[in-house]
Amino acid sequence: MPTDIEPLARHPKATRPGEKIGLHHSMCYGCGDEAPVGLRITVVAGEGVTTTATMKVEDWMQGGPGVIHGGVLSAAFDEVMGTTPLLLRKPVVTGHLAIDYAKPIPLGSTVHFTCEILGGVGRKIYTRAYAHLGDPDVLVAGAHALFIEIDLEKHFAGYRDKAVHAGE
Numbered sequence: 432m433p434t435d436i437e438p439l440a441r442h443p444k445a446t447r448p449g450e451k452i453g454l455h456h457s458m459c460y461g462c463g464d465e466a467p468v469g470l471r472i473t474v475v476a477g478e479g480v481t482t483t484a485t486m487k488v489e490d491w492m493q494g495g496p497g498v499i500h501g502g503v504l505s506a507a508f509d510e511v512m513g514t515t516p517l518l519l520r521k522p523v524v525t526g527h528l529a530i531d532y533a534k535p536i537p538l539g540s541t542v543h544f545t546c547e548i549l550g551g552v553g554r555k556i557y558t559r560a561y562a563h564l565g566d567p568d569v570l571v572a573g574a575h576a577l578f579i580e581i582d583l584e585k586h587f588a589g590y591r592d593k594a595v596h597a598g599e
């Protein structure tokens with residue numbers, strides 16, 4: 432992470448603390464409530480530029496016997512951290528994501544995520560997040576990610592004809 436990052440302020444019209452940040456779209460693998468397979472994560476705005484989220488670890492998320500697959504946890508961090516810049520009212524995509532896996536996470540547990548925006552430079556937004564299973568003093572994983580602000584229309588212009596919609 433560069434040393435010259437600037438603090439980033441919450442947008443005045445951002446989702447208020449304690450409220451759910453709206454669905455990105457209903458068929459999104461991370462947040463969608465109509466996606467045939469998905470994490471169905473809801474991210475809740477916190478104070479400042481922070482968020483929280485929870486995810487129940489379902490049987491289909493299994494990697495090693497009885498525990499979550501590392502890629503599923505990575506996707507969950509991506510979802511939570513990628514939603515957080517909406518507090519700045521900035522659409523982003525992931526540029527870089529790094530996960531520290533500290534402890535196995537059993538099937539059936541609920542993962543609690545906390546995320547904060549550390550700051551930014553230009554279009555780059557740096558975030559950090561942690562995960563625990565109910566006791567915030569016992570972390571099971573952590574993550575850092577870099578998100579890049581995009582022009583939504585331009586970024587997805589060549590792909591929208593492939594988009595999948597609910598009910599198809």
Ligand SMILES: CCCCC/C=C\C/C=C\C/C=C\C/C=C\CCCC(=O)SCCNC(=O)CCNC(=O)[C@H](O)C(C)(C)COP(=O)(O)OP(=O)(O)OC[C@H]1O[C@@H](n2cnc3c(N)ncnc32)[C@H](O)[C@@H]1OP(=O)(O)O
Pocket residue numbers: 455459461509510511512513514517521522523524525526527553554555577579581583
């Ligand atoms: C699930 C998908 C959701 C997609 C998002 C949709 C809508 C967004 C709206 C709201 C968001 C709400 C919820 C989102 C929820 C979850 C988020 C999930 C996000 C994802 O899951 S999204 C899928 C994976 N993601 C990609 O599919 C990106 C593929 N990629 C590209 O499309 C380009 O690569 C792009 C656009 C990233 C940059 O391209 P570009 O041409 O616009 O800009 P450029 O290359 O100049 O980079 C600008 C500055 O970032 C630095 N930089 C870039 N990459 C870096 C890296 N890896 N490490 C270190 N620095 C990096 C450069 O060094 C430069 O830095 P400097 O300004 O200092 O020179």
